[in-house]
Amino acid sequence: AKPRADPNLLLQCAFAVIGLASSVLWNQLMLCVTVLTGLFGKPALARAATAQNALCALAMVLLTFGQRLVPQMDVRSRLTLCAASFVVMLGLGMALASMLHDADAPEHIFLTLVALNGLCTGMAQNLAASLSTMFEGASGALLFGESMSPLVAVAIAACAESLGQVASLTLLLAEGFVLGALLAIAWVARAKAAAPSASSAGQCLCEGGEAREYVLHRFSQLLGNTAVAFFACCIWVFLLCSSPFISEGLCRGSACSNLPSRMISVANVAATLGRFLGLKVNGRSWLPALVLESLMLLGFGMLVIFASAFAELPAMSFQAALAVALCISGGLTLWSNFLLMRNDHSAQSTCGHSVLLPCHVTTEIMWLSIQVGSITGTRFAAAL
Numbered sequence: 001a002k003p004r005a006d007p008n009l010l011l012q013c014a015f016a017v018i019g020l021a022s023s024v025l026w027n028q029l030m031l032c033v034t035v036l037t038g039l040f041g042k043p044a045l046a047r048a049a050t051a052q053n054a055l056c057a058l059a060m061v062l063l064t065f066g067q068r069l070v071p072q073m074d075v076r077s078r079l080t081l082c083a084a085s086f087v088v089m090l091g092l093g094m095a096l097a098s099m100l101h102d103a104d105a106p107e108h109i110f111l112t113l114v115a116l117n118g119l120c121t122g123m124a125q126n127l128a129a130s131l132s133t134m135f136e137g138a139s140g141a142l143l144f145g146e147s148m149s150p151l152v153a154v155a156i157a158a159c160a161e162s163l164g165q166v167a168s169l170t171l172l173l174a175e176g177f178v179l180g181a182l183l184a185i186a187w188v189a190r191a192k193a194a195a196p197s198a199s200s201a202g203q204c205l206c207e208g209g210e211a212r213e214y215v216l217h218r219f220s221q222l223l224g225n226t227a228v229a230f231f232a233c234c235i236w237v238f239l240l241c242s243s244p245f246i247s248e249g250l251c252r253g254s255a256c257s258n259l260p261s262r263m264i265s266v267a268n269v270a271a272t273l274g275r276f277l278g279l280k281v282n283g284r285s286w287l288p289a290l291v292l293e294s295l296m297l298l299g300f301g302m303l304v305i306f307a308s309a310f311a312e313l314p315a316m317s318f319q320a321a322l323a324v325a326l327c328i329s330g331g332l333t334l335w336s337n338f339l340l341m342r343n344d345h346s347a348q349s350t351c352g353h354s355v356l357l358p359c360h361v362t363t364e365i366m367w368l369s370i371q372v373g374s375i376t377g378t379r380f381a382a383a384l
Contacts, residue, residue, distance in 0.1 A: 019145025021181035027153035046381035059122025150268030237377030251321030278341020
């Protein structure tokens with residue numbers, strides 16, 4: 001008889017695809033920065049990132065803490081809403097690809113579509129995270145998929161560029177993973193879910209008593225970790241959204257028009273590498289050292305970004321500007337994501353959990369701080 005595939009492994013693969021697809025469209029859109037700045041100016045990426053991250057955070061907050069606004073959902077309802085989010089993403093991806101191809105859409109319509117994509121991203125990630133607690137190994141698979149999304153976006157862009165295709169095609173190629181997520185959700189729907197291993201922070205706060213006290217205690221315990229996540233994510237997103245300004249500060253001329261997309265591509269690879277290096281670190285990092293490191297990262301990153309964008313450095317050749325820009329984007333992103341993963345280790349270990357087998361309440365608190373850091377970083381870049 002032929003050996004049968006391990007159903008648990010297939011289920012983990014399904015969650016990995018869901019995690020990857022939840023943000024691949026946004027990661028792909030960021031790599032179209034050359035087209036975006038040509039259409040809407042240098043602040044275009046910062047404005048788009050603000051719309052994406054703000055609505056993503058809103059969705060997560062409503063689903064996590066808005067228990068009186070959002071009724072408690074069973075497994076089938078969560079799967080249906082998650083699938084609906086990906087269906088909407090399919091339509092948004094095609095609309096955004098058409099806008100970039102035609103190059104004549106008003107900016108407010110573009111930002112509205114990006115904001116809707118952020119809303120769907122937040123819903124999909126939150127619902128998938130709550131579902132992953134009901135299946136063995138699914139939480140780690142979901143994290144793996146989310147970590148691979150930036151790298152997949154770079155691979156898609158590289159393939160399209162080698163074929164001489166336009167940027168809008170990369171969004172359509174990314175839609176293939178969104179379709180894969182819908183198939184993955186259908187597979188998860190066939191599996192037998194266990195009872196949820198933990199309540200959300202919002203449910204605990206509504207229940208009151210010991211559950212409420214636990215969440216408030218976790219908030220107080222994680223103040224240092226939330227500060228680290230905020231600072232690390234703030235400087236990382238600020239760097240990405242400032243790439244058009246850094247590019248112009250280092251190199252001028254038509255030859256440098258693709259420098260921002262090169263910077264974001266290297267940053268995406270560095271983000272994936274930083275996350276996996278962080279996962280390999282054994283032991284719990286000392287929290288005061290993490291806080292100090294995050295402040296050093298924030299200060300050093302701000303200095304490098306502002307110096308590159310506005311210090312009127314001597315004129316560089318394209319090759320020299322490319323080398324400097326890639327070192328800045330790759331180095332700061334690698335450091336930020338390496339710090340974020342070690343900080344997650346520290347946060348989860350304080351309650352006896354790990355990144356691969358996380359405490360749901362701790363994860364929600366850290367996600368909230370990351371989203372606030374992301375929005376702050378985009379606002380800094382939009383003010384340049």
